[in-house]
Amino acid sequence: MKITTWNINSVRLRMPLVARFLKSHSPDVLLLQETKCRDAEFPASDFRSLGYPHLAINGQKGYHGVAIASKHPLEPLGARDFCKAGHARHIAAEVKVGGEPLRLHNFYVPAGGDEPDREINPKFAHKLDFLDEMREWTRDEGVSQGRVILAGDLNIAPLEHDVWSHKALLKVVSHTPIEVEKLTKAFDAGGWVDALRRFVPAEEKLYTWWSYRAADWSASDRGRRLDHIWVSPTLGGALREMQVLREARGWERPSDHAPTTIVLEV
């Protein structure tokens, strides 16, 4: 079972890149964030043609938006409106593998704006509240019980080597101590396994995102690990492979995020 998460930054604009990725890597399931279109505008027929006819979509006009595309039938499990903000930032579905259901939660956590102070920046306050709700939801609803994957653009790089410079980014939204603490509490509440770090030690750099604003993103290599795949305790032993497709960041008119994939033996 191969599962990819990718912040696509407009699914309509980048459908050719999605097609290129699906044809070359053929994941069973693709989780997308920042689709940036209403459900009626989602390029469903393109996904059907590519062999991904099963879709669970939660979109909105212009901003945010998440989707799950699958080769295998999906059982929709709905979308939670975190913080009652009316944003499309979560979608869940179940896919059957070998007769056993595998539950998928696809997240797009708020980026949080520029100023890391909840008193003066409502977007940062929203991000912190969103993370608190993720922890409470995980704890109170037993979200990580059974075969479950929580993945997506979590917009936080929690470890020192999830960013190009820990020291330089301590006051930069995505790597501040308060965000890291709240994300870690949500992670601990589920007993989740950090699937990507199972394959790359904490002492090694690992990024999934490189800013559009760099003159040469690859040469400067000032990346961050903003995209994550967490698996439930039950699935930890089933992890076999991980890949961050860095080369996709160098494709024509790319997303600023790279497709990030795990393989599970289930």
Place this chain on the structure above:
DNA sequence: ATGGTAGCGATGCTA
């Protein structure tokens, strides 16, 4: 310390 780019959709907001 600063400013740099991108998408949506029609002006500034979000990232």
